[in-house]
Amino acid sequence: MGAHTPYPESSATERTTGPAPATSPPAARAAPPVWSVLLAACAGQFLVVLDVSVVNVALPAMRSSLGLGETGLQWVVNAYVLTFAGFLLLGGRAADLFGRKRVFLLGLGLFTAASLAGGLAQEPWQLIAARAVQGVGAAVVSPATLTILTTTFPHGSARTRAIGTWTAVGAGGGAAGGLVGGLLTEYLSWRWVLLVNVPVGVLVLVAGAVWLAESRSGAVRRLDIPGAVLVTAGLAALAYGIVQTESYGWGAAASLAPLLAGLALLGAFLAVEARTREPLMPLRLFRVRSVTAANAAMTVFGAGMFAMWYFMSLYLQNVLHYSPVKAGLAFLPYSLSIVLGSKLAPRLMARFDGKTVAMVGGTLVVAGFAWQSRMDADGTFLGTVLGPAVVMSLGSGLLMTPLAAAATSGATPSEAGLVSGLVNTSRQMGGALGLSVLATVAAERISAARGDGDTADQALAAGYAQAFTVATGIIAVSTVLIAVTLPRTSAVTAGPGGEGTDRPA
Numbered sequence: 001m002g003a004h005t006p007y008p009e010s011s012a013t014e015r016t017t018g019p020a021p022a023t024s025p026p027a028a029r030a031a032p033p034v035w036s037v038l039l040a041a042c043a044g045q046f047l048v049v050l051d052v053s054v055v056n057v058a059l060p061a062m063r064s065s066l067g068l069g070e071t072g073l074q075w076v077v078n079a080y081v082l083t084f085a086g087f088l089l090l091g092g093r094a095a096d097l098f099g100r101k102r103v104f105l106l107g108l109g110l111f112t113a114a115s116l117a118g119g120l121a122q123e124p125w126q127l128i129a130a131r132a133v134q135g136v137g138a139a140v141v142s143p144a145t146l147t148i149l150t151t152t153f154p155h156g157s158a159r160t161r162a163i164g165t166w167t168a169v170g171a172g173g174g175a176a177g178g179l180v181g182g183l184l185t186e187y188l189s190w191r192w193v194l195l196v197n198v199p200v201g202v203l204v205l206v207a208g209a210v211w212l213a214e215s216r217s218g219a220v221r222r223l224d225i226p227g228a229v230l231v232t233a234g235l236a237a238l239a240y241g242i243v244q245t246e247s248y249g250w251g252a253a254a255s256l257a258p259l260l261a262g263l264a265l266l267g268a269f270l271a272v273e274a275r276t277r278e279p280l281m282p283l284r285l286f287r288v289r290s291v292t293a294a295n296a297a298m299t300v301f302g303a304g305m306f307a308m309w310y311f312m313s314l315y316l317q318n319v320l321h322y323s324p325v326k327a328g329l330a331f332l333p334y335s336l337s338i339v340l341g342s343k344l345a346p347r348l349m350a351r352f353d354g355k356t357v358a359m360v361g362g363t364l365v366v367a368g369f370a371w372q373s374r375m376d377a378d379g380t381f382l383g384t385v386l387g388p389a390v391v392m393s394l395g396s397g398l399l400m401t402p403l404a405a406a407a408t409s410g411a412t413p414s415e416a417g418l419v420s421g422l423v424n425t426s427r428q429m430g431g432a433l434g435l436s437v438l439a440t441v442a443a444e445r446i447s448a449a450r451g452d453g454d455t456a457d458q459a460l461a462a463g464y465a466q467a468f469t470v471a472t473g474i475i476a477v478s479t480v481l482i483a484v485t486l487p488r489t490s491a492v493t494a495g496p497g498g499e500g501t502d503r504p505a
Contacts, residue, residue, distance in 0.1 A: 042165060044208065054193045066122075090224070091140035146163075165343070178313060180196070180328065227269055230266070234266035238433060242436035242437055294406040296426075296481055298407065299426040301400075303433060303471075311468065319464070337390045338396050341395065355402070366476045403486075439467070
């Protein structure tokens with residue numbers, strides 16, 4: 001099955017002193033093999049998604065080493081997630097306008113440098129600042145990786161399989177973060193959960209420079225920097241306000257002020273996007289039903305799904321008292337199941353429509369989260385962790401591939417990076433705000449349990465279980481959104497020349 005690979009953006013012309021042979025056209029640079037494009041794009045995605053979860057197992061060690069409090073620990077995670085979410089649209093647009101390869105390499109270089117700075121941090125603020133810069137680099141890399149695939153592989157079964165592999169690698173990176181973080185923290189230092197990105201990042205930079213061909217949508221135009229700043233500041237203010245409710249309550253000025261400021265900034269962002277000539281997020285995209293429905297479902301799904309990585313890591317170490325390595329090994333079922341689901345999804349989409357596959361995946365995630373919400377202080381790996389892990393991770397893999405495919409199917413080639421950034425923004429934005437809400441829910445339940453005389457382990461388990469209970473409801477809402485709003489498409493079938501085509505049902 002053939003696949004279209006973009007030609008290099010430019011090529012040098014050679015001067016000759018004699019007449020050129022009439023039968024010899026100028027030599028063009030050979031297009032890179034499709035497998036090498038897929039490998040380089042997926043390696044970049046694996047690296048940036050790995051860093052969302054790799055620090056989770058290292059959080060207790062970071063707290064001891066740098067004197068971080070509970071809020072500081074949350075911001076080690078959220079500083080990355082918020083800048084990742086806030087600048088994804090800018091990264092996706094930059095890839096379209098300035099060249100996908102160029103932007104991919106630039107973002108990966110920034111991510112690698114910030115990883116080095118974070119690994120060498122001596123103060124909490126230095127670590128949090130480095131994580132924020134990492135998020136900016138990741139926001140540039142991630143949409144470029146998906147855009148590289150959607151502009152390399154033709155629409156249909158080839159692209160669906162490529163997106164399935166990309167989703168599996170990204171999901172596997174998030175799941176493998178627990179094991180990688182545990183091994184590095186226990187046998188080296190928490191610093192190596194960041195420093196390990198340096199040699200890996202350099203290798204991916206070299207591979208990308210060699211294997212990727214340049215492509216872009218057309219003439220370079222200005223980027224919507226004000227839009228990027230407004231959406232990032234708005235999300236950060238909302239997250240900060242939610243965190244403040246843990247100490248001051250929802251009605252206090254300390255909570256309401258940042259919450260209202262966040263809403264005002266997001267409102268200003270929408271106003272800017274409606275009026276600027278080159279918007280970061282053209283609002284007309286949301287007239288495409290598949291784009292609107294998939295992104296809405298992805299936002300809500302991300303708000304619940306982030307709970308799995310964060311709270312399970314804390315439960316395994318703080319309640320079951322696993323070592324970092326043992327906690328990391330406990331995440332292996334998550335890794336295997338989510339990769340399996342992501343690889344099964346394209347095969348199921350070839351027999352059924354993507355909406356059905358996504359609904360089945362969402363139902364499994366809801367069941368797994370509801371099961372996990374029954375955790376307690378006396379839990380065991382086999383009795384408390386393994387079953388829910390397999391169910392909710394398998395469902396997650398089944399859900400994300402058809403949503404990503406639906407979110408990118410309605411875009412023109414010139415906006416491939418934009419819609420790729422949008423679907424990633426939706427997931428990360430939902431995750432950042434969802435984590436803030438669920439962490440506050442867990443903290444309130446822990447405080448109440450301690451006031452009732454529960455032991456430390458019982459109180460923590462009750463708080464984490466409450467977070468999973470609320471997350472179950474959030475993911476159920478996402479599944480309902482898929483059922484009600486996502487357009488139904490027929491199975492991927494062979495089109496002319498053997499290429500796959502997706503036909504509306």
